[in-house]
Each structure stands twice: as C-alpha cells, then as structure tokens.
Amino acid sequence: MFRGLVVSVAAYLMAVVPAHGQEPATFTVGPLRVERGAMVSGHIRVPDGIDSGTTIPVTVAHGARPGPVLAAIAGTHGYEYPPILALRRVRKALDPTRLSGTVILVHVANMPSFLGRTIYYSPTDGKNLNRVYPGNPSGTVSERIAHVITTEVIDRADYVVDMHGGDGNEALRPYSYWMLSGDARIDSLTKEMVMAFGLDHIVIDRDRPRDRNASVYTSNTALTRGKPGITTETGQLGSDDRYWVDLAEQGLWNLLRHFGMIDGDVERPQGIVWLDTYEVLRSPVTGLFRPAVRDGYAIAEGGLLGVIEDFFGDRVQEVRAPFAGIVNYVLGTPPVSAGEPLAMVSHIKRDQ
Numbered sequence: 001m002f003r004g005l006v007v008s009v010a011a012y013l014m015a016v017v018p019a020h021g022q023e024p025a026t027f028t029v030g031p032l033r034v035e036r037g038a039m040v041s042g043h044i045r046v047p048d049g050i051d052s053g054t055t056i057p058v059t060v061a062h063g064a065r066p067g068p069v070l071a072a073i074a075g076t077h078g079y080e081y082p083p084i085l086a087l088r089r090v091r092k093a094l095d096p097t098r099l100s101g102t103v104i105l106v107h108v109a110n111m112p113s114f115l116g117r118t119i120y121y122s123p124t125d126g127k128n129l130n131r132v133y134p135g136n137p138s139g140t141v142s143e144r145i146a147h148v149i150t151t152e153v154i155d156r157a158d159y160v161v162d163m164h165g166g167d168g169n170e171a172l173r174p175y176s177y178w179m180l181s182g183d184a185r186i187d188s189l190t191k192e193m194v195m196a197f198g199l200d201h202i203v204i205d206r207d208r209p210r211d212r213n214a215s216v217y218t219s220n221t222a223l224t225r226g227k228p229g230i231t232t233e234t235g236q237l238g239s240d241d242r243y244w245v246d247l248a249e250q251g252l253w254n255l256l257r258h259f260g261m262i263d264g265d266v267e268r269p270q271g272i273v274w275l276d277t278y279e280v281l282r283s284p285v286t287g288l289f290r291p292a293v294r295d296g297y298a299i300a301e302g303g304l305l306g307v308i309e310d311f312f313g314d315r316v317q318e319v320r321a322p323f324a325g326i327v328n329y330v331l332g333t334p335p336v337s338a339g340e341p342l343a344m345v346s347h348i349k350r351d352q
C-alpha cells in the first residue's frame with residue numbers, strides 16, 4: 001500500500017514536471033493516442049493535395065516509465081529495405097510495460113517510393129524525400145510527407161535516427177553520419193548516439209544546412225530544431241538479407257540501451273574508423289557504369305572506381321578516386337543519368 005502510494009506520487013510529480021519533451025499520460029502522434037505502458041500501430045494520413053496523398057504506418061510504444069522520446073524513421077527511400085524490416089522486428093519484441101520513455105517507429109516514411117519500387121525519387125512527384133525537408137503542407141506529396149514527419153514525429157521526439165541503406169542501385173559498406181550542428185552540446189550528444197548505434201565506420205559531416213526552414217535532410221531537421229539526430233546506412237542493392245536487417249535492428253536496440261530506455265549494455269564495435277571528409281562523385285553523362293571496386297574497399301588516390309560506357313559498350317570516361325580512402329558506396333547496377341551519384345569516397349581521419 002505504502003509503496004503504491006510512493007509510486008503514485010512519483011508518477012504524479014513526473015507528469016507535472018516533465019524531464020523529457022512530452023511526458024503526458026497519453027502520447028499522441030497523428031491519430032494515434034497511446035496510454036502509458038501500451039503500444040499502438042496505425043497510419044498517419046498525408047492528405048491529397050495538388051497530387052495524390054498517401055499514408056505513413058507508425059507504431060508508438062509509450063513506456064510505463066518516463067524517459068526520452070526516440071523516433072526511428074525507416075523507408076525515407078523505399079528501396080532501402082533492411083531498416084524497414086528491422087523496425088517490424090523491434091515492434092514485435094518491444095515491451096512497453098518494461099520501457100522507459102517513448103519510441104516512435106516510422107515503418108515506411110515514403111510509401112509511394114516503397115510500393116513503386118523506386119530509388120531516390122518518388123514515382124508521384126519525382127522528388128527525393130530526403131531533400132525536401134522540413135516540407136510544405138501545400139506542396140507535392142514528398143513535401144507533404146516531409147511536413148507530416150517534421151510536425152508529427154520530429155517535433156514530438158527528443159532524439160531522431162533516420163535509417164537508410166544503399167539504395168536499390170548502391171553497393172554500400174555500413175556506416176553512420178555524425179552531422180555537426182554548430183552547437184557543442186548537441187554535437188556531443190549526437191557523437192554518443194552515433195557511436196552507440198554501433199556501426200564501425202562514421203562519417204563526420206560538417207556541411208549540412210543550418211537553416212531550420214531549409215533543413216533539406218530528415219535528421220538535419222532535428223538538428224536545426226535543437227534536437228540530436230543521426231543518419232545510419234545499413235543495406236544495399238535492394239537486399240533483404242538478414243545480415244543487413246540484423247545490423248539495423250542491433251543499432252536501434254543499442255540506442256534504446258544507450259538512453260536507458262531498456263535494460264542492457266550497448267554492444268559496441270572493437271574500434272571505429274572516423275572519416276573526416278568525403279566526396280560524392282557524380283556522373284557527367286548518361287550511360288552505363290561498370291564498377292571496378294566493391295563496397296567498402298580501401299582505394300588509393302587516383303585508383304579506378306569504375307568506367308562509364310555509352311549504350312553501345314564504348315568507354316566514355318574513367319572514374320577515379322580524388323584521394324585515398326574508403327569507398328562508402330559505389331553504383332552496383334548499370335544505369336546512370338547525368339548528375340547522379342557514382343560513388344562516395346571518404347578520407348580516413350589520421351588522429352583517431
């Protein structure tokens with residue numbers, strides 16, 4: 001009886017004086033209303049506008065105990081399956097009665113791209129969802145999705161992880177982005193997050209926009225709103241292989257452990273390779289790309305990454321590494337349009 005009273009008073013105080021973001025007894029995301037200790041799944045509707053609307057499947061687990069609000073977003077690019085599959089696993093295994101804080105799982109951010117099986121771009125409006133943040137409620141469907149995720153998910157979260165992989169055309173070595181925000185407090189928190197996620201290659205990204213009205217990228221939308229956010233990359237070439245799904249799932253459990261939302265220790269890699277600059281090489285022409293390296297290979301300065309050919313099989317141009325480093329990803333299927341990425345090469349930070 002006495003113990004019950006103490007718990008009630010503590011719960012009352014925590015409801016009155018929230019320690020983290022939104023701490024009411026009922027947590028709402030879109031149409032979902034979730035009581036403490038419960039988990040609810042449903043769809044947020046992106047209304048029709050100047051083009052067709054869509055829906056975003058979301059799960060909210062509102063822990064029995066207070067704690068931070070972590071949003072995990074999968075399917076920003078609909079051909080990047082491992083994070084989408086990992087979130088389904090986490091939903092199955094997550095017990096809200098043993099959870100501290102709240103988890104928002106965005107299962108498929110970009111339903112038009114997922115169902116349309118498109119890389120990079122929405123089949124509806126031809127836009128890249130991860131280039132239109134913070135979105136626009138009266139824009140095209142990608143912009144409206146971004147607006148819904150900004151206002152219904154990122155604005156309600158304390159921490160955001162945007163989970164990607166190599167797209168359907170990209171052979172990729174797993175890595176994360178630590179995006180510097182210019183705010184030392186946030187940068188320290190995101191560094192801890194990105195290390196806790198557990199991928200052993202981390203790109204230090206200094207070049208993301210600082211304007212909250214032109215944040216462009218999903219996790220940068222969190223950063224420009226004063227919240228820690230990271231981007232992770234697990235998967236490649238449209239694969240649903242469990243190796244990739246395991247990596248994505250393990251990373252999310254690690255974040256939950258890192259924030260004390262579930263019990264257990266973060267499982268960390270033996271060491272981390274920090275990558276301090278990078279370059280995305282883009283094709284000057286439309287044609288076919290033939291890679292000379294695979295994902296994750298170290299490459300020398302001037303090393304051959306691949307060859308662009310025309311549609312008759314004649315060599316148009318060699319593509320070479322601008323500096324020695326790691327191949328984060330390389331195009332793994334032949335088609336390439338002028339201006340599209342061929343490969344990303346990162347420089348290994350010397351003073352690890």
Ligand SMILES: [Zn+2]
Nearest residue numbers: 077080164165
């Ligand atoms: Zn992506």
